[in-house]
Each structure stands twice: as structure tokens, then as C-alpha cells.
Amino acid sequence: DGKVTWYVKPLKHTDFYFVASAPDRIIYNPLHSTLARVTFTLPVFIFFVIIVINNYAFGSIGKLAKKLEERKNWYKQAALTDQLTGVFSRRHFNEIFEQYLNGTVPVQAPLAIAMTDVNNFKHINDTYGHLTGDEVLREIACVLKTHVRSEDKVIRYGGDEFLLLLKDCTLETAEKVLSRVNKTLQANSKFNFPIEISYGISIIRGKEELPQAIQAADARMYKMKEKNKVQDNTTFDLLPPVPLKQPF
DSSP: OEEEEEEEEEOOOOOOOEEEEHHHHHHHHHHHHHHHHHHHHHHHHHHHHHHHHHHHHHHHHHHHHHHHHHHHHHHHHHHBOTTTTTSSOHHHHHHHHHHHHHHOOOSSSSEEEEEEEEETHHHHHHHOHHHHHHHHHHHHHHHHTTTSOOSEEEEEEEETEEEEEEEEOOOHHHHHHHHHHHHHHHHHOOSSSOOOEEEEEEEEEEGGGHHHHHHHHHHHHHHHHHHHHHHHHHHHHOOOOOOOOOOO
16 A cells, blocks of 8 residues: 555575565655755755855955055055155156146145255265265155145155145245255254255146246246355365265
8 A cells, every 4th residue: 555665585495585564654754854854954055165165255355356455555655656765756746736737636725836956966976976865865855744744745856856735835834844944954964065955936826827836936946046056066065075874
């Protein structure tokens, strides 16, 4: 009747048979239970394996993406920073210039633009060497950064020229800042020759004035430089060379 299973086996060298029977529920219930457990457990196990693999995979992808983002930010920061002096680079200024002109960043008027140039820098390089010249540029950059606010920007414009963007700053305030910078440089005892900068300042109140203001600040800086040129040339060569510590 399909409820009992029989097992019959002839015994060797006899006319007898071994006969056994058992109800199907006793024989097949353990198998059904095992299959049921496997049927339930296997998908759950696979599900957890998939979760573990996904967590590991997405975790690895997340870490890799974070490292790539950090590396991208590092390269971006390196591109925007002058490697010699540690101030902002000319490339960063170009980005700011475009943002001002496009209106992406509003001009916080009055905005003071100061163009600076190191007096007698060619003499410094020719007399004491370019390593000393590099040390002078680093010192000037450090002094400039210590005399401006955190929202202001000090940019190495090129060579020995630095450009300052002083937000919400009047002409009188900018003059005081640059005057203090020169006094600090003149009192510097790190070198046995004088360090001084010439500078020109322009004030702008709108983005349309920015290109002309840079040119005006540059022209005023060269005018101040020419005024100090004769005195600088007559006193500079009287000082003996000084050995420079290696910067690295």
C-alpha cells in the first residue's frame, strides 16, 4: 500500500532469506528532515556568503575610491601650491582670476591687489648663488604670510614677484601691511645683506576693474623699484658673501 518498505536478501549457501520491513515514515522522515534543513540552510548560507562578499568588495572599492580622492586632492593641492615657497602658485591665481571674471566668486570690495618684487634679487643670485636666492624667496614668502589674514592670499606670481589679494582692504591698510613687511625684512638677521621689496597697490570694487588693477599695481611696483635702484646698487656690493646652510 506504499506505506511499508520491504528488504529481502537471499542467504548464501542456504534456502533461506533475510526479510525485513519498516514503515516508510520511519525510513524516509530523517531523509526528508535532512533535505528540508538543507533546502532551508543552503539559500541562507549562500545569502550570507553573498553579503560577506559584497561587504568586502564594496569596502575595498570604497577604500580605493577614498585613496584615489585623497591622491587627486593631493595633486590638486600640489598644483595650486608653489613648491619652493609654499604660497599659492600662479596657476591658482589664474583660477581665481577666471572665477572673478565669470562671476563665480564675487569681489569682496574693496579688494586690494599688491604686486611685490625683491630689490636686487639678481645681485643676490649672482653674488651668493641661487640657493641663497631660493632661501630669500622662502623668507619673504613666510613674512608675507605672517602679515596677512587667513582669508587673504599670497601668490608667487613669477620669479621673485609675489601678488597679494587682500579682501575688504583699503589702500591705507594695504600700505601699512606692506610697510610692516619691509620693516620686518630689513630687521632680519638671517642674512648679512639687506632684504627689501618694492610694491605697487591697486584697489578694485568690481570684476571689470581686475585686469586694469593688476597692470596698475605692476606699474606702480616698477616705479617704486626704479626709485630705490640707485641706492640699492651702490650699497649692496660692499657686503661680503655669507656661506649658506643647505636648505635640505
